[in-house]
Amino acid sequence: MINELHHRHDPIPEDLNERVQFVLELEAELDARVARVSRAGELVSMRGDAELAVSQGDPASVTFDCETVTVMVTPRPSAPGGLRLDGWIGPEGIYEVELRSPEGSRRAATDESGRFALEGVPEGQMLQLVIRPEQALQRIGLPAVVVTPAVRL
Template sequence: MSELGGPDISAEGRIDEADLAALRAVRELYEMTDPVPAGLIERIKFAVDLEDLDAEVARVCEEHRLVGVRSTEATETRTITFDCSVLTVMISIRPITDETVRIDGWLAPAGEHRVECRSPDAKRETMADPQGRFVVEDVPHGLLQMVIRLSWQEVHGGTPPVVVTPSIMV
């Protein structure tokens, strides 16, 4: 094995110092001109780190931004709708402070489903009311993924499905 972790390859069956120097120069060039984005590895690990691998993944089907003015401050509210075969999730994201947002959400079909907002550093859980409405306050800005655990076992039988949204920035 070579110093770079790969097999020894060259015309003579080995990588020499000139080859290693060229490979180092190429690596340095890529690190300077096209570096791996900060936090990419952590975001990838976060996106795939789910307890429930048997979850249905919702897709973003609509997103809107609305800028409102209250007194002298302008605030931007985002509305995102996620959809899959068993559930539609609509959320409204409104900044509360420079560090946090409030998420108001609605689920269809409505029901008292468990809603979890996951970020790389925290997890906040709440229950939707019988009409499918929920609120999660003090959600930190950054990467967010929602996990909704449907509570229809008593009606439909079997294991209730779990719905996961794609990760979004809030």
Template sequence: MEPETGNQSEFEPLDSCDERILAVINELHHRDDPIPNDLNDRVEFVLELEAALDAKVASVYRPKEFALMRGDTELAVNQGDPASITFDCETVTVMVTPRPSAAHEMRLDGWIGPEGTYAVEFRSPQGTRRASSDESGRFVIEGLPDNEMFQLVIRPDEALQREGLPAVVVTPAVRL
């Protein structure tokens, strides 16, 4: 496509060619990466939690792959168990690893940092399960439904809150 004016600079107003290009890009975004229908609900949920409950909403942390070079061979190295999910906010990190434990049931092994005692809630459409971490931040929840969406609510003990940790950390919902 030729611009309508051959010597148009970057600071001149958009012409019809620019508008057609932007329309195609807009269509591609709407078709291939639409805005989630529940985006407003998600944003309101996070704002309400952080404002009303002194809660922090953790995000899913995806570490980059590391590559080792040896001669002409490149080896990709992943950090940790590929089934593990790590949630992270400014002050708390939660890593969980789901493992099959029985027919159609899962076991969730978890670790919370910094070390300390935490109350852990596992929320799913099936209901809420509760657990407590040990002093190192480790916890286990067994008998969980397989292939189910879940969310964790982490509550540090009072000593950790005095050290600056938020009263509540909520993870986004993910599927086991």
């Protein structure tokens, strides 16, 4: 009876496996910094701070930051069921950007000003960015890896 009440009124989150996998992958990164959501613009919280959704299909920027790196992304509608993710990373420089989703990973590189774009981003899935600055930026104090919280765009 109690078990049935728990399943009905407090079910296990559907994305529990994704959250656990995020934590395990993060522990595998030795010098990773976890960025936090510092500004969610017009985003609407769905369940806690880790899940965000674009309200009414309008583009809204999300800003993540840690001690030394700031990442801003703006999702825009693209192909049916997909998004284009325009991003900017500061300080300026070359970064490798990895987008993780349940469908797999895709990569992009920034230009020298820290701008990047990813096409065909799945809409409505949990997504996570992994940012790796070039060696020159690491020598001036940037961490080797910055990981954003998983968000739903």
